[in-house]
Amino acid sequence: MADPSDFWFWLLWLGVAVAGGGWFALRWLHIARMVEDTPTSRIRSAAQGYVELGGRCRALDGTENIAPLTQRPCVWWRYHVQRRTGSGSSSHRRTKWQKVSSGRSEQPFLLSDGTGDCIVQPAGAEILTTESTTWYGDTPWPTQVPGQGVLRSGEQEYRYFEERIYEHEHVYALGQFRTHSSTGQRNLQAEMTALLAQWKQDQAGLAERFDRDGDGQVSLAEWEHAREEARQAVVQRQLDQPSQPALHVLGRPEGRRLFLIAAFPEAELARRYRKRAIFAFVGFAAAVYALGWLLQGAFG
Numbered sequence: 001m002a003d004p005s006d007f008w009f010w011l012l013w014l015g016v017a018v019a020g021g022g023w024f025a026l027r028w029l030h031i032a033r034m035v036e037d038t039p040t041s042r043i044r045s046a047a048q049g050y051v052e053l054g055g056r057c058r059a060l061d062g063t064e065n066i067a068p069l070t071q072r073p074c075v076w077w078r079y080h081v082q083r084r085t086g087s088g089s090s091s092h093r094r095t096k097w098q099k100v101s102s103g104r105s106e107q108p109f110l111l112s113d114g115t116g117d118c119i120v121q122p123a124g125a126e127i128l129t130t131e132s133t134t135w136y137g138d139t140p141w142p143t144q145v146p147g148q149g150v151l152r153s154g155e156q157e158y159r160y161f162e163e164r165i166y167e168h169e170h171v172y173a174l175g176q177f178r179t180h181s182s183t184g185q186r187n188l189q190a191e192m193t194a195l196l197a198q199w200k201q202d203q204a205g206l207a208e209r210f211d212r213d214g215d216g217q218v219s220l221a222e223w224e225h226a227r228e229e230a231r232q233a234v235v236q237r238q239l240d241q242p243s244q245p246a247l248h249v250l251g252r253p254e255g256r257r258l259f260l261i262a263a264f265p266e267a268e269l270a271r272r273y274r275k276r277a278i279f280a281f282v283g284f285a286a287a288v289y290a291l292g293w294l295l296q297g298a299f300g
Contacts, residue, residue: 007294007298010294011291011294011295014287014290014294015291017283017284017286017287017290018284018288018291021280021281021283021284021285021287022280022281024276024277024280025277025278025281025284026277028273028274028277028280029273029274029277031260031273032270032271032274032277034174034258035052035174035260035266035269035270035273036270038052038174039052040053040054040266041053041177042113042115042116043055043111043112043113043115043116043117043118043248044115044116045115046177046248047177048177048178048179049176049177050174050175050177050253051174051175051176051177052172052173052174053111053113053118053172053173053174053177053250054113054170054171054173054265055111055112055113055118055170055171056111056112056113056168056169056170056171057075057109057111057120057165057167057168057171058109058110058112058167058168059075059109059110059167060108060109060110063107065077065105065107067079067162067164068103069081069133069142069145069160069162070133070145070146070162070164071145072166073166073167074164074166074167075107075109075165075167075169076104076105076107076109076122076127076164076165076261077104077105077162077163077164077165078102078103078104078105078127078129078162078163079102079103079104079160079161079162079163080101080102080103080161081099081100081101081140081141081158081159081160081161082097082098082099082100082159082160082161083097083140083157083159084096084097084098084156084157084158084159085097085098097159100140100158101140104127105122106121106122107122108120108121109122111171111173111250116248117248118248118249118250119247119248119249119250120171120173120175120249120250121249121250121251121252122261123251123252124252124259125175125252125260125261126258126259126260126261127260127261127262128260128261128262128263128264128269129163129164129262129263130165130263130264131163131164131166132161132162132163132164133160133161133162133163134159134160134161135159135160136156136158136159136160137157137158137160138157138158139158140158142160165261165263169263170263170265171262171263172260172261172262172263172264172265172266172269173250173260173261173262174258174259174260174261175250175251175252175253175259175261176250176251176252176253176254176257176259177248177249177250178248178249178250178251179246179247179248180246180247180248180249181246181247188231188234188235188238191234191237191238192227192231192234195230195233196227196230199226199230206218206226209226210222210223210225210226210229
């Protein structure tokens with residue numbers, strides 16, 4: 001007679017496989033459709049809101065980003081370090097890898113498409129890279145990087161994994177686009193107050209300019225005239241100063257909308273997600289078949 005605990009064990013895991021396979025198949029198919037159907041915007045003319053951008057990436061001026069494990073310069077990185085652990089007897093020893101440490105870059109970088117530059121803030125993004133490196137060692141932090149000597153997988157205790165996006169790679173990005181312009185951002189009222197305070201320091205000059213009735217004092221009505229002249233002076237000062245270029249930023253959207261950064265062309269990225277969806281659906285179908293077979297065997 002079959003052990004009832006085995007039935008519930010397989011029922012649980014097959015249920016998880018059915019739910020997970022179906023969810024991932026639908027999600028990855030949805031992402032593929034989004035990538036294909038969302039038109040690519042130009043940075044210079046992109047609308048405010050949820051957009052798709054594409055271009056070459058580079059570090060922000062005056063910044064540097066170094067991948068922590070390989071020490072390679074890049075614009076973005078992610079790593080994890082795992083330790084080999086084992087259980088069971090020597091003849092039936094089972095080995096698994098347990099995560100020791102991990103991290104990812106959240107340093108902004110620049111995306112350029114020829115029409116303008118956009119600062120990309122990668123925090124919270126789903127990121128796909130074209131290059132990753134895996135190697136092994138005997139210490140919790142690598143003392144030897146790829147390309148230095150012979151790197152053996154053997155029975156070494158630690159495994160290191162790192163992926164990177166390099167400068168000048170073509171990057172696809174889907175996220176929330178915002179433009180911050182210097183126009184209108186200056187505080188008109190604050191500048192007016194400062195200018196009026198400067199005029200007040202010269203009471204004689206203030207009276208000479210605004211005392212229209214000649215009583216030696218600036219009345220309330222005359223003070224309103226001074227305020228209007230100060231406002232006009234501040235507005236003209238702002239118009240005379242050269243405007244600063246607009247600052248474009250791409251970041252995480254509000255709510256649960258997808259924030260995606262990938263070092264792949266759009267068509268290749270869509271194909272990758274469609275392949276993922278197919279594999280997930282195959283797993284979903286196999287789990288449904290196995291679950292049906294399990295229930296039929298248990299209940300006839």
